Amino acid sequence: MAEKLKVDTDEYYFRRPTKEDGGPVWELVREIGNLDLNSSYSYVLWCEVFAESSIVVEHKETQQIVGFISGFMHPEKEDTLFIWQVAVSSTQRGKGLATKMLLQLLEWNESVNFIEATVAPSNKPSNYLFLGLARKIHTNWKISDYFKTDHFPAKDEEHEEELLFRIGPMRKNKNKRMI
Incomplete structure (x- = not known):
């Protein structure tokens, strides 16, 4: 079983998702409204099967999930983390949370040398x-x-x-905490 890492900051907990997070993640994506909303089952499954390459952010005060990134290791490119969805609650936007989640994923997954994601041209935030x-x-x-x-x-x-956005290669610095 994968180790469930948890990083504590002043305002948030950054951690790997569990299947129990699937429902709240589905609700977060639905609340955001501009992402493709998949079935609740797909988020439960994602949080269980792809936990090693995904992340949730829990707000300390409210204990609500306010951020989520779904990612997976590309099956044909062993050193590439493919990012599928990036979700940040409207109440937490403008705080750099999406960038912090990506940086934390890189810290947890040291074998990642590239990040890939598909982005629509009109999706300026992504x-x-x-x-x-x-x-x-x-x-x-x-x-x-x-x-x-x-x-x-x-x-x-x-x-x-x-x-297709392809970012890398990553420069590794094991002595520096990214978030």
Whole structure:
């Protein structure tokens, strides 16, 4: 069983998710409203099966989950963490929480040399998040075409193309706490 790491800051607990977090994570994503909302089952499963490459943030005062990143190790690129969803409660935005979650995931997963994510061009917060991360950790980034609109079902008229962000290689500094 995976070790359930927990990092304590003044305002938050950063930790790996458990299956018990699946319901609250689903509620967080639903509350945010601008992410693709998957079934509650998928979040329970994700929090159980992909806990090693995902993170939840619990607000100390309210004990509510206010942040979540779902990620997985890319099956064809052993050193690449693929980020699927980044969720931050509207009450916690503007505090750098998404960046702190990504940095914590990198600290927990030392084998990660690259981060990848797909981002719609109109999703400015995610564009800024991933480019800002690359700048913060002083590494390279590459943005390329990935999913075109015709990859999505015709019924999904609102889904725009997704660009692939690739960030890395990571520079390792074992003596520095990232968050």
